[in-house]
Amino acid sequence: MIKAQQLTKKYGTTVALGNVSFQVDEGELFGFIGPDGAGKSTLFRLLTSLLLPSSGKVELFGLDTVKDYKKIREITGYMPGRFSLYPDLSVEENLDFFATVFGTSIQENYHIIHDVYSHIEPFKTRLAGKLSGGMKQKLALSCALIHNPRVLVLDEPTTGVDAVSRKEFWELLRSLKSKGITIIVSTPYMDEAGLCDRVALIHHGRLLTVDKPGAITSSYEKQILGIVADNTYKLLDSLRKYPDVLHAYAFGQQVHYTGRKASADLNNMRAYLGQCGHKDVQIMQIKAGIEDVFIDLVQDRQG
Amino acid sequence: MRTIFYIIQKEFKQIIRDKFIGKAIIAMPIVQMLILVYAATFEIKNVDLLIVDRDSSPASVDLSGNFFASRFFHVSVTDPGDKHIKEILDKGKADVVLIIPEGFEKSFHRNNKPALQLIIDAVNGSAGQLMLGYCSSIIMDFNKEIVIKEFGIAEKTAPAIDISSRFWFNPYLNYKIFMAPGILVILVTAIGWFMTGMNLVKEKENGTIEQLNVTPIKKYQFILGKLIPFLIIGLIDLAFGLILARIFFKVPFEGSIFTLFVFATIYLVAVLGIGLFISTVSNTQQQVLFVSFFFLMVFVIMSGLFTSVENMPEWGRAINHLNPLSYFSRVIRMVLLKGSGLNDIRNDILIITGFALATNLLAVWRYKKTI
Numbered sequence: 001m002i003k004a005q006q007l008t009k010k011y012g013t014t015v016a017l018g019n020v021s022f023q024v025d026e027g028e029l030f031g032f033i034g035p036d037g038a039g040k041s042t043l044f045r046l047l048t049s050l051l052l053p054s055s056g057k058v059e060l061f062g063l064d065t066v067k068d069y070k071k072i073r074e075i076t077g078y079m080p081g082r083f084s085l086y087p088d089l090s091v092e093e094n095l096d097f098f099a100t101v102f103g104t105s106i107q108e109n110y111h112i113i114h115d116v117y118s119h120i121e122p123f124k125t126r127l128a129g130k131l132s133g134g135m136k137q138k139l140a141l142s143c144a145l146i147h148n149p150r151v152l153v154l155d156e157p158t159t160g161v162d163a164v165s166r167k168e169f170w171e172l173l174r175s176l177k178s179k180g181i182t183i184i185v186s187t188p189y190m191d192e193a194g195l196c197d198r199v200a201l202i203h204h205g206r207l208l209t210v211d212k213p214g215a216i217t218s219s220y221e222k223q224i225l226g227i228v229a230d231n232t233y234k235l236l237d238s239l240r241k242y243p244d245v246l247h248a249y250a251f252g253q254q255v256h257y258t259g260r261k262a263s264a265d266l267n268n269m270r271a272y273l274g275q276c277g278h279k280d281v282q283i284m285q286i287k288a289g290i291e292d293v294f295i296d297l298v299q300d301r302q303g
Numbered sequence: 304m305r306t307i308f309y310i311i312q313k314e315f316k317q318i319i320r321d322k323f324i325g326k327a328i329i330a331m332p333i334v335q336m337l338i339l340v341y342a343a344t345f346e347i348k349n350v351d352l353l354i355v356d357r358d359s360s361p362a363s364v365d366l367s368g369n370f371f372a373s374r375f376f377h378v379s380v381t382d383p384g385d386k387h388i389k390e391i392l393d394k395g396k397a398d399v400v401l402i403i404p405e406g407f408e409k410s411f412h413r414n415n416k417p418a419l420q421l422i423i424d425a426v427n428g429s430a431g432q433l434m435l436g437y438c439s440s441i442i443m444d445f446n447k448e449i450v451i452k453e454f455g456i457a458e459k460t461a462p463a464i465d466i467s468s469r470f471w472f473n474p475y476l477n478y479k480i481f482m483a484p485g486i487l488v489i490l491v492t493a494i495g496w497f498m499t500g501m502n503l504v505k506e507k508e509n510g511t512i513e514q515l516n517v518t519p520i521k522k523y524q525f526i527l528g529k530l531i532p533f534l535i536i537g538l539i540d541l542a543f544g545l546i547l548a549r550i551f552f553k554v555p556f557e558g559s560i561f562t563l564f565v566f567a568t569i570y571l572v573a574v575l576g577i578g579l580f581i582s583t584v585s586n587t588q589q590q591v592l593f594v595s596f597f598f599l600m601v602f603v604i605m606s607g608l609f610t611s612v613e614n615m616p617e618w619g620r621a622i623n624h625l626n627p628l629s630y631f632s633r634v635i636r637m638v639l640l641k642g643s644g645l646n647d648i649r650n651d652i653l654i655i656t657g658f659a660l661a662t663n664l665l666a667v668w669r670y671k672k673t674i
Contacts, residue, residue: 048517049517049673050513050516050517050672050673051673052673070519073517073518073519074519076517078513078514078517080510080513080514082510082513083510084509084510084511084513084514085511085514086313086317086509086511087509088316088317088320088321089313089316089317093313093316097309097313098514098518100305100306100309101306101309101310101515101518101519101520102518102519103305103306103519143514
């Protein structure tokens, strides 16, 4: 079990992470979701004892990241946000190096990395710097797993990776989870939230909410309208000027609109949009996604 | 122990694969030894001497002849009425101008003191001193000859102290055997220092340090793992450079090579420690290069490799006690040229061991396993 209490990290007067508390259960696949600069990497470095907290504390399986950092490093597998393996060593040499410094060997823990490593094993003599983005991530994951850690801490493992590799990567995480490894992962992609057991939405160094992804969206009570018209940009502009608007955001071709009232007067809105000169206006009720909730929570905070 | 071995193994793989470093380790000793030893010499040859003979007497012609005969001078003679002497020196067309005034020979006959004028381009002070020395010795010789010829006094009857000098350890004052060990010191120092420094900071730049820091590698293991590969390379380069020095410059190996390598090993540990320390406090290779270059420059110039330490002011010599290069440049010459043994360099070994401990402990202390 991983438990953070009032975890804070300050750089001078800048608060990178403020009063963050959460709990991750053993065997859980837990996601931190937030945009760049939200404080995800800072949080992960605190978890892996690479940074010391300004105040508050984190415990991994009862071990304190400050006091027991040596033991923490033995039970934690960390994959930094940036590719951090040796580009001038081959796939196998990288893996072998990290195995040996953890006092183990590829053979000994092959069963743990097998699912991941088998994808890149055919290229084991290739230099790590010459791998594709997806393969680099799999190698990094293999290296993070080689010492059979209890917790995996993966900082944005799918950033900059193509859609197919991303899907594959998440499948690998599910299979690792089934082996009982606790996984903490961060991502800026809201659509990946549904792949986690529980997620924490993080913004400006603070947690907005922590829950199951389904619960976060289903507990969202405000009405969301998906609106389409001939010119999305002008539509967005008009909707933001609509008297009842709380917020309106472009989602691809659609604009997601949330009003102040529990339910909007659709006829009134159609008339308003007609007046503004929009053609082919379609308005539909839609179910909130994680991103809608995220935007709403951020809006709430900013008052 | 095993962990250190794996780090060293990893370093060697990376060094061998590095297209540039691999070649530099071999090419640098060759280029530095063969070019710098020839270039960095204090010997002055081919001094451009201009003689203005306003006397045109047998004596003045004799004197000029002595200069012509010397292998140090490249002599030209100008018209006695030449008014452009200053200009010639300004333009660097001559290094030395010798003016033989009218009545030079007559002064001998009249028992007056004959006078000569030497004008020396002394922009480079020590070169100027040397040129004066060369000219004086030729003029002195001429003086002896003419005294005997003119007055028929045998040399013996003129009471004078006869100095017989002998140069020990480098009897022919061959600058190359003095310079070659010095160049070798710079070479080994620069390779070891810069390569370790750049190597560690590269791990920071690549972000690999973040992955390493979450492993159970201990700080001292990491520092030793970084130090040993470059220590080995430094010693190989030293051996390589010594072989070149022996073949090309006939540098004598009076003392034992074992003694030299014992000292060089401790010395390298000290210098690599400086490189490691600088890289633990830097974040980019640029910073390491810049800071290292500054210190290396100061150390080299103060070390006595090119200039004599004895000529430095008191405070300079005091600072030099903190300069590891000054110890190695002295020891390598003592061992190679004088044949000093371990016992003779006992103090230097003790001091450099102190340096080695200090720099490496600093590096271990400054290396943080957090970011």
